[in-house]
Amino acid sequence: MADVVPVPPSHLTSVALGKTYRNGANCVEVLQGVNLELRKGEFLSIIGQSGSGKSTLLHLLGLLDSPDIGEVRLDGKRIDHLPAKTRDDLRNRVFGFVFQFYHLLPELNLIENVLSPLMIRYSTWEYWKRRHELKEKASDLLVRVGLGHRMKHKPNQVSGGELQRAAIARSLITEPEVLLADEPTGNLDVDTGKGIIELLNQLNDEQQLSIVMVTHDESIARRAQRIVRLSHGQIECLREKVA
Amino acid sequence: MYKFLICQRYLRTRFIALASVISVMLGVATMIVVNSVMSGFSGQMQERIHGLLADVVVESHSLDGVADADLQIRLAREVAGGYIEAITPTVEVYGMLNFNFAGQWITKPITLIGIDPAGKAKVGPLRDFLDSYHSIYKNGKLVRKSLRKPNEVPNWNLSPEAMEYRRDKIDRQKWYQEQLAALDREEAEKREEGSASESENKTEIQTVAAEQPSETVIDGVPVSEPVGDISEPAGDELPASPFMNPFDNNAPQKKEETDPYALMDGRIYVGIGLISYPYKDPETGEMKTMMMARPGDDVRISTVTAGRPPEHAPYLATIVDVFKSGMTEYDSNLVFCNLEELQKVRGMISPVTGKKAITSLHIKLKDPDQSQLVVEHLKSVFPSDQFSVRTWEQKQGPLLAAVEIESAILNVLLFLIIAVAGFGILAIFYMIVVEKTRDIGILKSLGASSSGIMSIFLSYGLALGVVGSGAGVVLGLLFVHYINEIEEVLTYLTGRKVFDETIYYFPEIPTLVQPSMIISVALGAMLIAVLASIFPARRAASMHPVVSLRRE
Numbered sequence: 001m002a003d004v005v006p007v008p009p010s011h012l013t014s015v016a017l018g019k020t021y022r023n024g025a026n027c028v029e030v031l032q033g034v035n036l037e038l039r040k041g042e043f044l045s046i047i048g049q050s051g052s053g054k055s056t057l058l059h060l061l062g063l064l065d066s067p068d069i070g071e072v073r074l075d076g077k078r079i080d081h082l083p084a085k086t087r088d089d090l091r092n093r094v095f096g097f098v099f100q101f102y103h104l105l106p107e108l109n110l111i112e113n114v115l116s117p118l119m120i121r122y123s124t125w126e127y128w129k130r131r132h133e134l135k136e137k138a139s140d141l142l143v144r145v146g147l148g149h150r151m152k153h154k155p156n157q158v159s160g161g162e163l164q165r166a167a168i169a170r171s172l173i174t175e176p177e178v179l180l181a182d183e184p185t186g187n188l189d190v191d192t193g194k195g196i197i198e199l200l201n202q203l204n205d206e207q208q209l210s211i212v213m214v215t216h217d218e219s220i221a222r223r224a225q226r227i228v229r230l231s232h233g234q235i236e237c238l239r240e241k242v243a
Numbered sequence: 244m245y246k247f248l249i250c251q252r253y254l255r256t257r258f259i260a261l262a263s264v265i266s267v268m269l270g271v272a273t274m275i276v277v278n279s280v281m282s283g284f285s286g287q288m289q290e291r292i293h294g295l296l297a298d299v300v301v302e303s304h305s306l307d308g309v310a311d312a313d314l315q316i317r318l319a320r321e322v323a324g325g326y327i328e329a330i331t332p333t334v335e336v337y338g339m340l341n342f343n344f345a346g347q348w349i350t351k352p353i354t355l356i357g358i359d360p361a362g363k364a365k366v367g368p369l370r371d372f373l374d375s376y377h378s379i380y381k382n383g384k385l386v387r388k389s390l391r392k393p394n395e396v397p398n399w400n401l402s403p404e405a406m407e408y409r410r411d412k413i414d415r416q417k418w419y420q421e422q423l424a425a426l427d428r429e430e431a432e433k434r435e436e437g438s439a440s441e442s443e444n445k446t447e448i449q450t451v452a453a454e455q456p457s458e459t460v461i462d463g464v465p466v467s468e469p470v471g472d473i474s475e476p477a478g479d480e481l482p483a484s485p486f487m488n489p490f491d492n493n494a495p496q497k498k499e500e501t502d503p504y505a506l507m508d509g510r511i512y513v514g515i516g517l518i519s520y521p522y523k524d525p526e527t528g529e530m531k532t533m534m535m536a537r538p539g540d541d542v543r544i545s546t547v548t549a550g551r552p553p554e555h556a557p558y559l560a561t562i563v564d565v566f567k568s569g570m571t572e573y574d575s576n577l578v579f580c581n582l583e584e585l586q587k588v589r590g591m592i593s594p595v596t597g598k599k600a601i602t603s604l605h606i607k608l609k610d611p612d613q614s615q616l617v618v619e620h621l622k623s624v625f626p627s628d629q630f631s632v633r634t635w636e637q638k639q640g641p642l643l644a645a646v647e648i649e650s651a652i653l654n655v656l657l658f659l660i661i662a663v664a665g666f667g668i669l670a671i672f673y674m675i676v677v678e679k680t681r682d683i684g685i686l687k688s689l690g691a692s693s694s695g696i697m698s699i700f701l702s703y704g705l706a707l708g709v710v711g712s713g714a715g716v717v718l719g720l721l722f723v724h725y726i727n728e729i730e731e732v733l734t735y736l737t738g739r740k741v742f743d744e745t746i747y748y749f750p751e752i753p754t755l756v757q758p759s760m761i762i763s764v765a766l767g768a769m770l771i772a773v774l775a776s777i778f779p780a781r782r783a784a785s786m787h788p789v790v791s792l793r794r795e
Binding site: 065085088089090091092097099103104106108112119120170 | 256682690692
């Protein structure tokens with residue numbers, strides 16, 4: 001696709017991003033000036049060994065953490081220095097997160113988990129008014145990720161693959177611009193993992209969803225359009241996938 | 244929206260939270276029970292004090308009183324007649340009560356109140372305090388029917404039963420005197436012969452005295468007869484008894500001239516505490532009351548005259564009734580007597596005009612809430628250099644204040660119980676926050692704000708408070724409603740009377756449920772629950788999403 005259309009504008013960029021973790025006298029410089037550019041509708045995967053700072057980079061991009069130096073920009077506008085409320089809102093509207101350990105809320109069933117970002121977004125009254133519409137949307141999404149029969153199950157009653165599908169459905173319900181996936185297949189067997197990547201590919205193709213995926217598994221990373229390697233706190237090599 | 248959903252799920256799934264609900268519940272229930280019983284007691288007490296006094300009391304500073312009762316009443320009616328329902332003059336003075344019991348003279352300090360019983364009954368519920376108007380129950384069984392009809396106006400006549408007792412007593416005394424006289428005559432004859440010694444006779448007299456029945460059981464309560472009284476109408480020829488009273492010589496002689504059973508001119512209602520004492524039955528271990536004197540007996544009252552300088556003024560009086568208010572302070576201090584006799588003895592009746600002096604006026608109002616207003620009105624005619632005009636609450640201010648302070652301190656202590664429950668909530672919430680760290684991270688990654696996270700735990704705390712205090716209110720009210728049944732069960736289980744009616748004078752535990760108290764206790768508990776959850780909630784809110792997410 002990338003070779004058919006002209007190069008799309010950059011969507012999410014990081015400029016000279018640096019992050020240092022301090023623990024008393026110990027000082028670990030995790031990221032040392034990372035420059036990364038994600039274009040609109042691009043599927044980018046970041047690979048690297050564990051401890052290389054991939055997750056930290058993803059957290060910085062998704063505003064879960066703030067950088068020590070450098071900037072994060074969305075559509076050219078800096079977003080990492082915004083007030084907490086605005087950043088919370090951006091997390092809710094612009095970014096979708098998928099984690100290695102799914103991170104579903106154990107007290108809620110799958111459809112409630114999928115609905116939870118919308119519950120956070122809307123006030124009680126607004127949510128109550130639109131509950132039927134929103135519930136329909138959530139169940140459509142669950143059907144789409146293949147969980148139509150599991151809606152009322154609690155997270156501890158379904159398998160890992162199903163949990164990750166539910167987590168993806170949850171990240172999609174807000175119709176995000178960027179999906180940030182942190183080792184989405186890390187806890188799954190190979191076949192299930194492939195299924196998840198398949199789903200991500202499909203979303204990327206059909207909805208032009210920009211995706212950043214962090215993984216240590218190169219075979220998984222290869223399914224993305226572009227691969228970036230993070231090593232010693234810097235972007236090392238770039239490889240564009242030829243369609 | 245998510246706040247409520249998550250809060251509700253946490254409530255349903257965290258059973259540890261039940262512990263805090265229970266602790267709040269118990270605290271609230273305890274406070275409600277204790278407060279209800281306390282206000283029940285103090286309500287009863289106030290009712291009794293109020294009943295004994297009147298809505299408004301006008302007192303002269305001087306024990307000599309002020310002249311012309313009718314004028315004073317007219318003055319009061321002139322300025323506040325529209326508010327006044329009834330008014331009665333009284334004379335209040337200090338005095339001493341003497342009576343003979345088991346060969347000893349008992350002396351008690353008293354406050355002597357001269358009243359007109361019919362007038363006093365219009366001002367306050369006098370009948371409620373007089374023993375003869377009440378039936379006596381013991382363990383639910385009737386042991387004595389009331390001696391007077393409920394519609395009988397209180398008066399200075401003995402009830403038929405007391406009159407019978409008096410006749411019987413005087414007859415026995417007479418018989419005893421005759422025996423003594425006979426012995427004396429014999430002795431005199433012997434002495435003439437010069438063969439008997441005086442000491443032997445004395446022992447004989449004492450033997451006769453010992454043979455007299457010294458204790459009779461009436462109404463299931465052993466009543467000891469005042470043995471000393473027997474020697475009261477002593478003849479001149481008798482040797483002086485150590486229990487003899489010099490003034491006794493006059494009164495009985497006067498009686499014998501007319502009706503031997505006639506009552507004394509002085510009549511009294513005597514406080515139960517003055518003529519009885521509790522004791523433990525050595526056989527059954529039961530607490531019983533020993534009556535040292537009873538209606539129909541004569542006693543001696545000493546007071547002072549209203550003249551200058553005050554002089555000793557003793558007189559004899561017949562106990563007409565026993566007065567029992569349930570307030571120890573009154574029951575062991577007050578003696579009501581007939582107003583006229585007291586005025587006569589104290590020289591308060593002007594020999595020239597025949598006008599009678601009084602020391603106080605008891606006033607009953609049509610609307611007791613207007614007492615303060617009436618006090619203001621009355622002050623205009625009763626100047627403060629001579630009189631004090633007060634409502635009954637003002638007159639009993641220190642006592643009522645003491646009760647109030649007591650209950651305030653108790654409330655503070657009890658509120659500490661709920662505070663303990665609050666710390667329980669704090670600890671449990673802290674645990675839940677730690678346990679839910681990852682969920683907090685998830686919610687934050689989904690865009691939940693710190694204040695949103697905080698409100699989850701605050702509303703969780705509020706929910707626990709609401710549930711706990713709701714359950715506590717229900718439990719407390721049930722406890723209060725069935726408090727006497729619970730008392731019975733506890734008595735049965737422990738084998739010890741938990742609530743002894745002989746000590747408290749109440750047939751059952753008095754309770755008074757005040758809605759305002761319940762509301763404030765429940766709100767206080769909710770507030771404490773919310774306050775206790777602030778600290779854990781703040782901690783949850785301040786958690787870093789990445790750190791929380793990393794936690795497994």
